[in-house]
Amino acid sequence: MKPSTIPPVPMCDVVGQYRDLQSEIDAAVLRVLRSGQVILGPEVAAFEKETAEYCGAKYAVGCSSGTDALILALHALGVGPGDEVIVPPFTFFATASAVCRLGARPVFSDIDPVTYNLDAEQLEDKITARTKAVMPVHLFGQTAEMNTIHQIARNNGLLVVEDAAQSFGAEYEGQRCGTLGAAAAMSFYPSKNLGSLGDAGLVTTNDEEWAKKLVALRVHGSEVRYQHKYIGYNMRLDAIHAAILRVKLPHVERWIAQRIEAAKRYDGLLEESGLVGFLRRPSAHPHGKHTYNQYVVRVPSHHRDSMVKHLRDHGVSCDIYYPLSLHQQECFRFLGHVEGDFPASEEATRTVLALPIFPEITAEQQTRVVETCASYLHQSIRKAA
């Protein structure tokens, strides 16, 4: 293998979908540029309607990013100072920062080491008189264990807010995320299942009052121009993103099917190459539809750094989601956690490795990824001998 002459296998291919849909996307963007309505307006309204239909939710409110969708959802549901919101510590930073932005306190509850999602069994211990909501994250493309979470939430009077940023199109017992809680936050960051060419997000809910409040909150808390009912935000969705996303939405099911197919191919290739004793493959929850926004394997911790280097040296991209659990972040020191508080999350930070996956990945690229993983293992066995 001459790594310098073969283009590397990327983690994702943002330009690929644009190339495939270029004439439609160009036309949609030009339509917005010529309309003069570049913020909110009819493109955003149409995108909201189409996305609500796709998710099976009554209302969808577009906004500026997935992070802002989390803030808007929590705010609309009344989370504020003095409240606690239970979140997993093994997730993207915004899950917990959104809680802090509202003056509330994130309370971490450890993950299930198999699915990487909230371990519903541990949830109940984290509930206090101040707990207002639980925010399960549907990490890497599959939903959390929603039945148990809802049961606990009901018994304790808690709201359930979905962080569905990584799992647009994922299902739990035949129901798409976006309808699995009181409200759900979606991200259209370019690498997500449905990605724009910039930042964009959306909140879904079935509650009319919350939907109205979300619509106001994203424009400075105003329902009537220059009259402010709430202290809101500027978290509007640009029409260009809505127009691009409207072109892409009808293709998202096919892209998810391609992700699932690519994941199955990895499963098979890893098995065939005898790597499954060394790498642990991701596992899909039997009650759900895993959309494989990421294909994350587990590597023995003492091998991970050298394996990352080997893959990258041989033209295979890979990444660590996430190298630190949120309770280990400097900005969350005030929560007073110590190492060992969330063992499953900490173990995940030491062993996870995300391999390239995106709808356009080819069988050849995947073979190369797995062969490079295998060549790492053979090399390290030779070194040890």
Ligand SMILES: *Cc1c(COP(=O)(O)O)cnc(C)c1O
């Ligand atoms: C991407 C992501 C977000 C934030 O979305 P942005 O659009 O990047 O702001 C929030 N939570 C999770 C789990 C994510 O993966």
